[in-house]
Each structure stands twice: as C-alpha cells, then as structure tokens.
Amino acid sequence: MSMGTLDPVEFLRGALEIPSPSGEERLVAEYLAEGMAKLGMRAFVDEADNARGQIGQGPIQVVLLGHIDTVPGVIPVRLQDGKLFGRGAVDAKGPFVAMIFAAASLPEETLDRLTLHLVGATEEEVPSSKGARFVAGRLRPDYVVIGEPSGWEGITLGYKGRLLVKVRREKDQFHSAHHEPNAAEELISYFVAIKAWAEAMNVGQKAFDQVQYTLRDFRVHPAELKQAAEMFFDLRLPPRLPPEEAIRHLTAYAPPTLELEFFGREIPYLGPKDTPLTRALRLGIRKAGGRPVFKLKTGTSDMNVLAPHWKAPMVAYGPGDSTLDHTPYEHVAVGEFLKGIEALRKALQVLAEAPAPS
Incomplete structure (x- = not known):
C-alpha cells in the first residue's frame, strides 16, 4: 500500500496547526479522517468525534488507538533544527499520525492477514475519556496498541x-x-x-x-x-x-x-512481557535498527480505560519523549518520528505472521 502524495511530517504539521483541546477535537478529527481516506482507508468521524480509519481484510483484528486532544496552551508550530514543535507533537498526535502512516504503508500480503482499526480518540486528557469509552464496546480486538510516547525504541507495558x-x-x-x-x-x-x-x-x-x-x-x-x-x-x-x-x-x-x-x-494496568504483540514490536524495533526496551509509566492513558473491556494483549507505543508532555517546549525529532513509523510497520508485518487467535 502506497502512502500516496502525503508526506508524514507535513501531515503531522497540519494536525498540530489545528488546535484541539479536550472537547474541541472535531476539526482535527475531520483533517485526520480526510488524510486516512487519501491513504486508501475507509475513514470517518464517529459520534464521539473520534477520527476513525479501517484498512485490511484479514482475520486478525488490531486496534491502533491514540488520542488527538491536547492540554490547553498554544505552542507555535515550527520545524527547527530537525525538530517539529507544537502542542500534541508528542502527546499524542505524533504517535497517532505515526500509526496512520505505518498502517498505510503495509504490503497487501500483510493486509490479507490483518484488519486494522485506527482510532484518534477524544477527551483523553480529561477524566471523561469520551473517545475510548465510545469504542470500548464497539470493537473486539485481538491486539491493541495505544499511541503514547514511549520513544521509538520503547514499549510501554503498564500505566498506574x-x-x-x-x-x-x-x-x-x-x-x-x-x-x-x-x-x-x-x-x-x-x-x-x-x-x-x-x-x-x-x-x-x-x-x-x-x-x-x-x-x-x-x-x-x-x-x-x-x-x-x-x-x-x-x-x-x-x-x-x-x-x-x-x-x-x-x-x-x-x-x-x-x-x-x-x-x-x-484501574492500574500492567501487561505481560511475552505475547505475540510484544515479540512483534521487539522484532520490528530491531529491524528498524533499534534496541527495544520495556517501560512502565507513572501516569495514566486510555490503556487504563480499555484494559477492563479488552482482554487482548495491549501495549503503548509511539515516537517522542514523554518528558516533553504538557511542556512549553513540546516537540518531536523528525528522525524519531520517522523511525517510529518504520518500526511499527515492521512490527505489524511480524504480527501478521502469527497464528490468528481462535
């Protein structure tokens, strides 16, 4: 599957230029859905204002979910010294856009094994977690990746x-x-x-x-x-x-x-280290030239919301330095962002080779 004429960095830049504090995500959701459609996905904005995309026709159901709302505060969007600045560059438009391009660049043989459901979720930065709760009863994944900054070599197993x-x-x-x-x-x-x-x-x-x-x-x-x-x-x-x-x-x-x-x-969540999903991500990171490392986060994410509903293997993954979350200096290094796309794409190709869950 080709990524068409869309450039990942410019597409992320466009997403960062659309303010989306919690409760005001509709415009960025429409922008993301339009981009997913251009990349060959079935795309729409749902009733919770989530940006939704679906690609593939395989038996293995994979949810890639990252939030598209941000905390308040304007950071001028700019590309400077190989770094893309803007509110959401790390937390978490960057990880979700990486998911979009990883999914869109998968070969047909992988898409014959996987069906990917992309969810740009709303209201994660506030207690409502509206977007995640909306899809909790509507999707039945075999594997789940939550789009949060782990660093492109990091795999987050749990959140407090x-x-x-x-x-x-x-x-x-x-x-x-x-x-x-x-x-x-x-x-x-x-x-x-x-x-x-x-x-x-x-x-x-x-x-x-x-x-x-x-x-x-x-x-x-x-x-x-x-x-x-x-x-x-x-x-x-x-x-x-x-x-x-x-x-x-x-x-x-x-x-x-x-x-x-x-x-x-x-509810706190801590997932196991050894599942087909963690093995695929470790191999994908290695194939992209990295050294995978497991992480535990002291914050919370939509993983906490969804783990009680989805008993599937679940991790959080995404490019970016989480210490920049919510700061006035939030940015993602372009090289890190592109490596995150590459590693996730390779991991999904490995996951497609795993036996379909019964």
Missing part, C-alpha cells in the same frame, strides 16, 4: 491507575482568637495525614509501585456566617492499590465532618 479527590469543609464562623481549627486548617491536617499514609505505603517500593499524590487546588471562600474551604488532589495508584481500595483508606483517615467526593477512577 488514578483517583481524583475533592474534599470540602464548611462550619460556622467564629472569631480567629478561638482555639478551634478553622475549615482550611482541618483540610490541611487531612492532607498531611494522607501524605504520611502514602509515604508509609511507599517505603522500599520502586517508582511504579509507589502511591503518588499531588495537591491540585486549595480554596478558602470568604466567610460571613459560614466558613468554607475546598481542596482537590489526585493520586496515582500502583497495581497493588486499585481505586476502590484507595477510597477505603482515604475515607478511614477522614473525620466525619469532611465531605469527600471521588471521581476519575482509573
């Missing part, structure tokens, strides 16, 4: 889980000379207790097995007859601590006067 927590305290106003802690101080005491709990859980644990905590917001509302304080924090959870277990701990530490609200629950 997540839990978002809002805490509120409201109480009658009193004079500041009174000995009683005010609403804000009660929240601070609770957060200190949670911090101590997490640090105790982390003793002797490697980074992927630790509980991470981040205070995202803290507000004290002007008081008249009532005083009120709110805080918002999130936890990144290792496989040994699923969200419901974390909630039990957080509730046990909370005085009954605090109002707790939990949302954004994502």
Whole structure:
C-alpha cells in the first residue's frame, strides 16, 4: 500500500496547526479522517468525534488507538533544527499520525492477514475519556496498541491507575482568637495525614509501585456566617492499590465532618512481557535498527480505560519523549518520528505472521 502524495511530517504539521483541546477535537478529527481516506482507508468521524480509519481484510483484528486532544496552551508550530514543535507533537498526535502512516504503508500480503482499526480518540486528557469509552464496546480486538510516547525504541507495558479527590469543609464562623481549627486548617491536617499514609505505603517500593499524590487546588471562600474551604488532589495508584481500595483508606483517615467526593477512577494496568504483540514490536524495533526496551509509566492513558473491556494483549507505543508532555517546549525529532513509523510497520508485518487467535 502506497502512502500516496502525503508526506508524514507535513501531515503531522497540519494536525498540530489545528488546535484541539479536550472537547474541541472535531476539526482535527475531520483533517485526520480526510488524510486516512487519501491513504486508501475507509475513514470517518464517529459520534464521539473520534477520527476513525479501517484498512485490511484479514482475520486478525488490531486496534491502533491514540488520542488527538491536547492540554490547553498554544505552542507555535515550527520545524527547527530537525525538530517539529507544537502542542500534541508528542502527546499524542505524533504517535497517532505515526500509526496512520505505518498502517498505510503495509504490503497487501500483510493486509490479507490483518484488519486494522485506527482510532484518534477524544477527551483523553480529561477524566471523561469520551473517545475510548465510545469504542470500548464497539470493537473486539485481538491486539491493541495505544499511541503514547514511549520513544521509538520503547514499549510501554503498564500505566498506574488514578483517583481524583475533592474534599470540602464548611462550619460556622467564629472569631480567629478561638482555639478551634478553622475549615482550611482541618483540610490541611487531612492532607498531611494522607501524605504520611502514602509515604508509609511507599517505603522500599520502586517508582511504579509507589502511591503518588499531588495537591491540585486549595480554596478558602470568604466567610460571613459560614466558613468554607475546598481542596482537590489526585493520586496515582500502583497495581497493588486499585481505586476502590484507595477510597477505603482515604475515607478511614477522614473525620466525619469532611465531605469527600471521588471521581476519575482509573484501574492500574500492567501487561505481560511475552505475547505475540510484544515479540512483534521487539522484532520490528530491531529491524528498524533499534534496541527495544520495556517501560512502565507513572501516569495514566486510555490503556487504563480499555484494559477492563479488552482482554487482548495491549501495549503503548509511539515516537517522542514523554518528558516533553504538557511542556512549553513540546516537540518531536523528525528522525524519531520517522523511525517510529518504520518500526511499527515492521512490527505489524511480524504480527501478521502469527497464528490468528481462535
């Protein structure tokens, strides 16, 4: 299959030039679907504003899913010193566009063995994960690759889980000379207790097995007859601590006067090292001249959302340096991006030679 007249770098540049913060992905989805159609795929934008493509007619069903929304913030799109700058270059328009060109460049004999379903998913950067949840019950893959930056030689086996927590305290106003802690101080005491709990859980644990905590917001509302304080924090959870277990701990530490609200629950995921998919990716990376390495990520991705629905082998893969995610300097090296396309294409050719799952 030819990549036609579309240049991968210029096509990615065009995608980066279309702003797509979470909830506003329609225009970039239309751009991506139009490109996939030009590359010979059956392409459309679905009801969740996902950019969808399908190619191949084989018995082995493969989903290539990467998100096309970004965090807010404009980075001028430019090609400078072999680096393509722009919001989404790494996280994660770059990995998804790499998937498009890897799929479009497969030979016919591979497409006779594989059916590839490409999903440019919406709202991954917010707790809704709208795009992934929309396709979770509509596709039945044998293998899944999530488009996230792993570096072109990296294969990500797992992501931590997540839990978002809002805490509120409201109480009658009193004079500041009174000995009683005010609403804000009660929240601070609770957060200190949670911090101590997490640090105790982390003793002797490697980074992927630790509980991470981040205070995202803290507000004290002007008081008249009532005083009120709110805080918002999130936890990144290792496989040994699923969200419901974390909630039990957080509730046990909370005085009954605090109002707790939990949302954004994502189950931790850790996949096996040895599957037909990991073997194909390792060989594909080697065929492209690289040295494959397995990685574990302390963040979350659509892998967390989809793993409970799809019991198929699953990894995350994509060109780009994940330390540039969300930064003002987000960019992908052009050589890295092209190597990612090559390695994934070769990996899919190897995967097509595996026996079709029964």
